[in-house]
Amino acid sequence: MPTAADALVAFLAAQGVDRAFCVPGESYVAVLDALHAHPVIDLVTCRHESGAGFMALADARLSGVPGVALVSRGPGACNAAIAVHTAQQDAVPLLLIVGQVEARDLRARAFQEIDYSRMFDGVAKFVGEATTPEQVPGLVARAWAAMLTGVPGPAVLSLPEDVLAMACEAVAPAPVVAADAAPSPQAADALAERLRRAERPIVIAGGDFDRAGGREALLAFAERWQVPVAVSFRRQDLFPNAHPLYAGDMGLANPLAQRAAFAEADLVLALGTRLGDITTQGYSFPAPGQALVHVCADASWLGWRFPAQQAVAAHALPTVAALVARKAGAPAGRAAWCAGLRALHSADAAWTPRAAADGVVFPNVVAALGPRLAANAIVTLDAGTFGAPFYRKVAWQPGQTLLAPISGAMGYGMPAAVAAALRCPERPVICALGDGGFMMTGGELAVAAARGAALKVLLSENGSYASIRIHQERAHPGRVSGTDLVNPDLAAIGAAYGYPVMVVRDEHEVPALLDALTAPGPLFAVVHSSLSAVLPQRVSD
Numbered sequence: 001m002p003t004a005a006d007a008l009v010a011f012l013a014a015q016g017v018d019r020a021f022c023v024p025g026e027s028y029v030a031v032l033d034a035l036h037a038h039p040v041i042d043l044v045t046c047r048h049e050s051g052a053g054f055m056a057l058a059d060a061r062l063s064g065v066p067g068v069a070l071v072s073r074g075p076g077a078c079n080a081a082i083a084v085h086t087a088q089q090d091a092v093p094l095l096l097i098v099g100q101v102e103a104r105d106l107r108a109r110a111f112q113e114i115d116y117s118r119m120f121d122g123v124a125k126f127v128g129e130a131t132t133p134e135q136v137p138g139l140v141a142r143a144w145a146a147m148l149t150g151v152p153g154p155a156v157l158s159l160p161e162d163v164l165a166m167a168c169e170a171v172a173p174a175p176v177v178a179a180d181a182a183p184s185p186q187a188a189d190a191l192a193e194r195l196r197r198a199e200r201p202i203v204i205a206g207g208d209f210d211r212a213g214g215r216e217a218l219l220a221f222a223e224r225w226q227v228p229v230a231v232s233f234r235r236q237d238l239f240p241n242a243h244p245l246y247a248g249d250m251g252l253a254n255p256l257a258q259r260a261a262f263a264e265a266d267l268v269l270a271l272g273t274r275l276g277d278i279t280t281q282g283y284s285f286p287a288p289g290q291a292l293v294h295v296c297a298d299a300s301w302l303g304w305r306f307p308a309q310q311a312v313a314a315h316a317l318p319t320v321a322a323l324v325a326r327k328a329g330a331p332a333g334r335a336a337w338c339a340g341l342r343a344l345h346s347a348d349a350a351w352t353p354r355a356a357a358d359g360v361v362f363p364n365v366v367a368a369l370g371p372r373l374a375a376n377a378i379v380t381l382d383a384g385t386f387g388a389p390f391y392r393k394v395a396w397q398p399g400q401t402l403l404a405p406i407s408g409a410m411g412y413g414m415p416a417a418v419a420a421a422l423r424c425p426e427r428p429v430i431c432a433l434g435d436g437g438f439m440m441t442g443g444e445l446a447v448a449a450a451r452g453a454a455l456k457v458l459l460s461e462n463g464s465y466a467s468i469r470i471h472q473e474r475a476h477p478g479r480v481s482g483t484d485l486v487n488p489d490l491a492a493i494g495a496a497y498g499y500p501v502m503v504v505r506d507e508h509e510v511p512a513l514l515d516a517l518t519a520p521g522p523l524f525a526v527v528h529s530s531l532s533a534v535l536p537q538r539v540s541d
Helices: 004-014 026-034 049-063 075-090 135-148 161-165 185-197 214-225 256-262 316-324 334-349 362-372 385-392 413-423 435-451 466-475 490-496 507-517
Strands: 019-022 042-045 067-072 094-100 126-129 154-160 201-205 229-231 246-249 267-271 292-296 310-313 378-381 401-403 429-434 456-461 501-504 523-528
Touching (some): 004 026, 004 135, 004 161, 019 049, 019 413, 026 094, 026 154, 026 161, 042 435, 049 067, 049 075, 049 401, 049 413, 067 075, 075 154, 094 135, 094 161, 126 135, 135 154, 154 161, 185 316, 246 334, 256 334, 267 316, 362 507, 385 429, 385 466, 413 435, 429 435, 435 456, 456 490, 490 523, 501 507, 507 523
Parallel strands (some): 019 042, 019 067, 094 154, 126 154, 292 310, 378 401, 378 429, 429 456
16 A cells, blocks of 8 residues: 555656655655655755755756755754745745654644744745645645746645655645736737837846746847846846847846936836845835836735836736737837947946955956856856856856846855756756855765766855955944854865865966866866955045
């Protein structure tokens, strides 16, 4: 007789899951047994639950199938909570399966027990807990549907260890996932008319385009209607950056001239974005009085912070398809508007190499690496100042993939790179991260080494939590507190994992580094980068 764990695994395989990530725990050994030598699902054993969760997130973005992470109760679920939060912020479907205490001990304050419905309330789209084996198939089907309906996000299943091991005759129903919502013909007609009248429109393209066919659909729409496109926070790979209609990104530090130009738009068309605080420049854009059309699959975000002249509860792809099918038009002044926005972006993207006395200026490395990235490269980024030039100085082109945490979570970069190298072994994978982020989840390089994943690690070491140090210097100049790092020998760590190591201390060594980063095979490169180059300059300097 199959167990509830067998039913769970059978459901996942039927939905297209071919890889799951875990840190093993005694509370779900029945699931581990169900996965033993499984003909479809590859179980990847990770070194930390946050790493397992981040790997599942990256794998979901690359495969188009929800990511699956398995963790034990209590500490395991707490360690994985950062991935659940990232899934919610990044709008990525993630199924976190938690082995729970035995059913008889639920709500009895048992060893390592947590009430996950309370823990993940407000973060996960669905939290379910089984008390009998027959409930497991139905709960996983509901979780699957919740993850994929509307704006994608995380779901959590709490499954008691004794329940998982019990016989289960119930069969999981097929998950009922709502089809992509399309705008009504009347809404599409009204939106098309707004676009035809707008002399200075701008499109804010969000993560809903990060799916099969999404980038192509966005490009086709922009070209047909001749509208400039700015991408939402950390979504640079959604639109060809070299295209004349690419107007840049909505990020953490947009130039004042660019922000002023965006404020002159007579129509802001937000497509497939929730219009969060960074994309809206601290809820300042669209400015009061600017015409806004907001298209989002989750109606609860419509009108949340910004009144819209037209609000459409729909997905981005059917929306642009409806617009492409309608007659396009534009006032005579739109060409100049598009050219002006493009010029502002080009000025922002330009980079002149600089020098610093305390190390390599890391943007020099990134700006020089950008044109040499393979046409099918995958670049994973952690959170930190080292990542800024990847967003502004690299011209991302179709075929390249950028995996960065929209949530701003440190520790994402290395696990994401491992997952990318496993999912796409034929594509070059570069993991760029700082010393702070590497020390959080760098141990996942062991998974890459064990699996023979030939990824490249580009580690910027400046001995500081530099993002926080920048804020510190602005608020309290010269009063350094809590932001200095004393690192171990990072190159020795890379060598211990069996990776070829390169250490770069001077600018004249950068060309050799670029050659190594774009050559076949694995690499662990440590760049002793300048801290002074990223800190705000004091008046006395």
